[in-house]
Amino acid sequence: MTNSEHAPDRRRRRSDGARTHAAILDAATRLASVEGLEGLTLGRLAAELDVSKSGLYAHFGSKEQLQLETIDAALEVFGREVIVPAHEAPEGLRRLEALFEAYFSYLERWVFPGGCFFASLLAEMDARSGAVHEKVVASERQWLRDFAGYVEAARSLGELRADVDIEQLVFELYACMELANYHFVLFRDPAVLDRGRRAVAHIVDQAR
């Protein structure tokens, strides 16, 4: 056979491999949102997926690689569920409000079975060190910059007071989103999300 006759098979194999890889990472994000990223060993994930540990090893090579790719997979989900809906709204307060609503909706619909993947990750990895900790530091800084950009745009448009301290406001808003997540998951009580919604609306109102 010539190379060109081989190609479709090779492409299908690559494509099957990519689908399997993505399916493993999907399961990994869900498991880690409940049990933590540190509990995400190749053995634990193999048991969950009912596949062999050596098969998973072929995909990731190490627990750390699995953890790093799991964070990237969860970032994709967060982007699709929270960031994209925010960007569908016009810049300024409407985008900020769309961000809040997308976040609370993402919690309410249990996109991850353990609540917000990144809220869990932040608390789990804050005191550790190493490549996973460094990745969390970098992604948290990126999120704070993006969030500050949304607030800055609202201030530039005159929708927030000119003397508003952007980073301080981001901190207070984000704090309420995070605690709403933890309490919603801990108490399994949807009323917590309404408390979160009222909190961010109240904090924004004080800054108008």
Added chain:
Amino acid sequence: MTNSEHAPDRRRRRSDGARTHAAILDAATRLASVEGLEGLTLGRLAAELDVSKSGLYAHFGSKEQLQLETIDAALEVFGREVIVPAHEAPEGLRRLEALFEAYFSYLERWVFPGGCFFASLLAEMDARSGAVHEKVVASERQWLRDFAGYVEAARSLGELRADVDIEQLVFELYACMELANYHFVLFRDPAVLDRGRRAVAHIVDQAR
């Protein structure tokens, strides 16, 4: 020998045992604040303390018992470091402010090497089930009740507006304390604590 001649030895042995038990729990709270309560196996703790796993087993019998007692030991530390200083201040806003300062000081002094034990615990155990989850639910509800009591006292004394929503205010204040903990530990940056201090002062000011 008579019973009375035996007694001092027995008392000393009991007392040695109690001291050892307390020392194990002290190490357990410190380890769990960094690595999580789920990582706190008898084997992991035995390695940390350089004692035998069977010796630890004699003290606790199970990982779950060790976890539950570790939470109680951490509650004692939190009480001594945060609640007692708050109660040394007079009721009302001064007590609330003493509570904030005691909390930020407890973070700043790294009383636990992984930051606030209970902030870590909340995020780790929110999505789980079982006896440890239930204990976290109960202790979180108690903390929210105590916190609401401090705010309520300030409102009763006329230091906060009569129309203040106590539980909503507690939520916003507590959210900022928690995020200050996570970001302080993640970024290892003391400036985060000042952001937390400004946030709670700002939120209280809005409620005066």
